[in-house]
Amino acid sequence: xxxxxxxxxxxxxxxxxxxxxxxxxxxxxxxxxxxxxxxxxxxxxxxxxxxxxxxxxxxxxxxxxxxxxxxxxxxxxxxxxxxxxxxxxxxxxxxxxxxxxxxxxxxxxxxxxxxxxxxxxxxxxxxxxxxxxxxxxxxxxxxxxxxxxxxxxxxxxxxxxxxxxxxxxxxxxxxxxxxxxxxxxxxxxxxxxxxxxxxxxxxxxxxxxxxxxxxxxxxxxxxxxxxxxxxxxxxxxxxxxxxxxxxxxxxxxxxxxxxxxxxxxxxxxxxxxxxxxxxxxxxxxxxxxxxxxxxxxxxxxxxxxxxxxxxxxxxxxxxxxxxxxxxxxxxxxxxxxxxxxxxxxxxxxxxxxxxxxxxxxxxxxxxxxxxxxxxxxxxxxxxxxxxxxxxxxxxxxxxxxxxxxxxxx
Amino acid sequence: xxxxxxxxxxxxxxxxxxxxxxxxxxxxxxxxxxxxxxxxxxxxxxxxxxxxxxxxxxxxxxxxxxxxxxxxxxxxxxxxxxxxxxxxxxxxxxxxxxxxxxxxxxxxxxxxxxxxxxxxxxxxxxxxxxxxxxxxxxxxxxxxxxxxxxxxxxxxxxxxxxxxxxxxxxxxxxxxxxxxxxxxxxxxxxxxxxxxxxxxxxxxxxxxxxxxxxxxxxxxxxxxxxxxxxxxxxxxxxxxxxxxxxxxxxxxxxxxxxxxxxxxxxxxxxxxxxxxxxxxxxxxxxxxxxxxxxxxxxxxxxxxxxxxxxxxxxxxxxxxxxxxxxxxxxxxxxxxxxxxxxxxxxxxxxxxxxxxxxxxxxxxxxxxxxxxxxxxxxxxxxxxxxxxxxxxxxxxxxxxxxxxxxxxx
Numbered sequence: 001x002x003x004x005x006x007x008x009x010x011x012x013x014x015x016x017x018x019x020x021x022x023x024x025x026x027x028x029x030x031x032x033x034x035x036x037x038x039x040x041x042x043x044x045x046x047x048x049x050x051x052x053x054x055x056x057x058x059x060x061x062x063x064x065x066x067x068x069x070x071x072x073x074x075x076x077x078x079x080x081x082x083x084x085x086x087x088x089x090x091x092x093x094x095x096x097x098x099x100x101x102x103x104x105x106x107x108x109x110x111x112x113x114x115x116x117x118x119x120x121x122x123x124x125x126x127x128x129x130x131x132x133x134x135x136x137x138x139x140x141x142x143x144x145x146x147x148x149x150x151x152x153x154x155x156x157x158x159x160x161x162x163x164x165x166x167x168x169x170x171x172x173x174x175x176x177x178x179x180x181x182x183x184x185x186x187x188x189x190x191x192x193x194x195x196x197x198x199x200x201x202x203x204x205x206x207x208x209x210x211x212x213x214x215x216x217x218x219x220x221x222x223x224x225x226x227x228x229x230x231x232x233x234x235x236x237x238x239x240x241x242x243x244x245x246x247x248x249x250x251x252x253x254x255x256x257x258x259x260x261x262x263x264x265x266x267x268x269x270x271x272x273x274x275x276x277x278x279x280x281x282x283x284x285x286x287x288x289x290x291x292x293x294x295x296x297x298x299x300x301x302x303x304x305x306x307x308x309x310x311x312x313x314x315x316x317x318x319x320x321x322x323x324x325x326x327x328x329x330x331x332x333x334x335x336x337x338x339x340x341x342x343x344x345x346x347x348x349x350x351x352x353x354x355x356x357x358x359x360x361x362x363x364x365x366x367x368x369x370x371x372x373x374x375x376x377x378x379x380x381x382x383x384x385x386x387x388x389x390x391x392x393x394x395x396x397x398x399x400x401x402x403x404x405x406x407x408x409x
Numbered sequence: 410x411x412x413x414x415x416x417x418x419x420x421x422x423x424x425x426x427x428x429x430x431x432x433x434x435x436x437x438x439x440x441x442x443x444x445x446x447x448x449x450x451x452x453x454x455x456x457x458x459x460x461x462x463x464x465x466x467x468x469x470x471x472x473x474x475x476x477x478x479x480x481x482x483x484x485x486x487x488x489x490x491x492x493x494x495x496x497x498x499x500x501x502x503x504x505x506x507x508x509x510x511x512x513x514x515x516x517x518x519x520x521x522x523x524x525x526x527x528x529x530x531x532x533x534x535x536x537x538x539x540x541x542x543x544x545x546x547x548x549x550x551x552x553x554x555x556x557x558x559x560x561x562x563x564x565x566x567x568x569x570x571x572x573x574x575x576x577x578x579x580x581x582x583x584x585x586x587x588x589x590x591x592x593x594x595x596x597x598x599x600x601x602x603x604x605x606x607x608x609x610x611x612x613x614x615x616x617x618x619x620x621x622x623x624x625x626x627x628x629x630x631x632x633x634x635x636x637x638x639x640x641x642x643x644x645x646x647x648x649x650x651x652x653x654x655x656x657x658x659x660x661x662x663x664x665x666x667x668x669x670x671x672x673x674x675x676x677x678x679x680x681x682x683x684x685x686x687x688x689x690x691x692x693x694x695x696x697x698x699x700x701x702x703x704x705x706x707x708x709x710x711x712x713x714x715x716x717x718x719x720x721x722x723x724x725x726x727x728x729x730x731x732x733x734x735x736x737x738x739x740x741x742x743x744x745x746x747x748x749x750x751x752x753x754x755x756x757x758x759x760x761x762x763x764x765x766x767x768x769x770x771x772x773x774x775x776x777x778x779x780x781x782x783x784x785x786x787x788x789x790x791x792x793x794x795x796x797x798x799x800x801x802x803x804x805x806x807x808x809x810x811x812x813x814x815x816x817x818x
Contacts, residue, residue, distance in 0.1 A: 054741045055744060055747035056739060056765070057749070086736075087766065089767075229718055229719065232740060314813035314814045320814065332463045332465075336464075337464075341499070356465070358496060397810065401723055401806065404719070
């Protein structure tokens with residue numbers, strides 16, 4: 001059961017002028033599944049993305065990077081589920097390129113103007129023929145109002161589609177941002193991946209998109225973890241159709257850019273947090289904030305050490321205020337000169353540790369009360385600087401083991 | 410159920426001249442548990458140790474380091490279970506020191522000549538009074554033949570005691586090495602820790618012990634992982650009573666030193682692997698070898714990324730040859746310039762991946778056959794150098810979650 005997450009209300013998903021989506025059943029891995037999504041972009045759209053840092057990245061990730069680097073205007077995205085086209089060597093690269101060629105042929109553009117995305121089973125051969133055969137159906141279904149369908153179309157073992165919108169005003173005109181995401185582990189069982197797509201009609205200079213998508217990813221998708229496994233296929237893409245009739249945003253320092261950035265980050269965080277809420281076997285949504293660090297990097301180190309500790313995660317599953325596990329994780333996070341005698345720990349509003357020792361006033365029943373909640377905030381104070389960082393994670397439950405141990409059987 | 414591990418046969422545990430052990434019930438946390446062990450060393454013994462790198466290290470670890478640094482001859486070790494004396498601030502340090510003072514008073518030495526070790530619950534106050542009251546009983550029980558009792562006395566939630574011996578010949582005389590270890594996770598549920606003690610009567614120059622214990626730890630206890638959590642209390646100690654009547658070993662390059670080193674590493678590996686075999690919820694013992702690396706450090710990075718991946722570990726639990734998970738872990742291990750098109754993967758004698766892609770000849774039933782074994786070797790070839798490294802781990806099962814989620818309740 002997802003943690004405080006429900007399917008998006010279709011009425012709240014706002015079309016983005018210049019962006020149309022179509023979903024169809026191509027039988028990539030199983031019949032009768034809506035497993036092929038095309039997102040078509042009108043002329044003039046600009047696209048930027050961030051991709052997995054996994055060195056064993058999948059073929060479509062490599063092709064996406066090539067096509068974006070080539071600089072030709074992107075006209076379409078093609079996303080299949082059921083097969084990740086990862087661990088497939090040179091043949092996989094060739095098949096990812098064939099997918100782009102097939103779609104480019106149908107819509108009349110160059111293959112470099114198509115970006116491919118694959119999620120699903122690793123180390124299986126991508127059935128390009130079935131994908132190519134499905135493309136006309138996806139194209140026939142293209143509609144600007146199809147965000148909900150696309151959110152469902154990119155799901156693998158997600159239990160719920162993930163989508164949201166924001167509306168802001170720039171230069172007196174309404175501007176829309178709508179996004180979708182998928183994923184329920186950094187890698188799904190043997191399904192790879194987290195994907196996120198956000199489109200806006202904001203009229204923004206194309207060269208500003210890359211820093212913007214990087215900043216949004218760092219504040220959202222790069223702050224979540226379920227099991228610490230970085231997928232071979234992860235991607236977060238920002239599309240600007242640039243259709244909104246306001247003066248072009250040409251600087252990230254402008255007030256308009258700030259408005260856009262805030263909405264983008266808020267939307268990205270909602271989409272990223274939805275992945276954690278739908279995390280494999282998750283029963284709790286946990287925000288971990290480290291403050292008082294010398295820099296953000298060491299705050300992130302400590303936050304991820306806590307977020308990845310199986311011992312911390314099982315304690316949360318059990319609602320057991322076994323908080324020494326959190327201190328131990330901070331201790332091995334890799335902050336070389338950390339002074340344990342300065343450390344504070346709070347669980348929501350409950351003060352647990354000051355100066356590295358348990359507070360005499362701390363009562364286990366207070367910790368227990370917080371641990372039973374479905375939404376929990378951990379705060380660790382390092383008391384050695386003024387930097388801070390927050391990451392979001394979930395607990396580690398029996399269902400996580402069941403899902404991951406039994407998925408393929 | 411431990412993986413291919415049984416309790417040591419007492420007859421195989423050889424006394425080490427100059428080393429006596431006594432165990433008693435002190436009621437540290439629960440009544441009627443043999444929870445206090447004293448190891449007494451004859452005059453002339455030398456001791457060296459390696460300790461947790463956790464910055465939130467427990468009070469006894471800090472006191473051990475101080476006492477070893479002070480350089481006074483160690484005459485006794487005092488080890489309690491039930492309470493880790495970690496996360497206890499300045500008061501915890503004071504209590505660790507009081508434990509040493511109490512034992513020093515009883516045996517007539519300086520407090521600096523006593524090393525304290527505590528394992529058990531974190532963030533609870535160490536009951537020094539009960540430990541002090543138990544010391545006379547432990548001293549009364551001192552015997553050279555008590556290694557089996559001590560192995561049981563330092564257990565917390567281990568399911569089996571862990572002890573072994575080696576006998577070698579140096580300078581024509583028999584030399585003994587006997588050791589014990591405990592631990593079943595890098596941190597036990599809320600019990601902290603892994604401990605290892607090896608004693609030998611080898612006559613070795615005291616200044617050689619530190620490099621020797623470091624080398625043995627790096628080849629054994631530093632090569633195991635159950636859940637990736639580095640405890641606040643981990644310690645591995647090497648004791649040389651120096652009673653054996655052979656010429657003193659004064660160089661690590663000598664043939665005698667090599668004989669001793671080989672026996673020490675073999676014994677340490679057996680004791681370390683016993684911890685993995687008794688790992689929380691373990692059903693499989695997995696050796697992970699990375700070869701073809703540029704240096705040992707990057708081989709270890711890749712090996713630990715595999716060993717710590719919850720997805721890899723749950724796949725082993727399920728006997729599911731979901732080997733893309735292993736490739737993905739190698740990919741995110743942090744080897745910045747890794748070329749995936751060079752990577753090989755073998756599962757025991759089954760070749761799975763060559764040059765980053767699945768071998769056409771690989772059949773899933775062959776992978777399945779290996780995955781069903783209780784002992785499995787993973788080999789990953791990076792094909793970029795000649796370095797290699799091996800680590801040992803276990804799978805992640807439902808019982809791991811049960812043990813860690815339910816332990817304190």
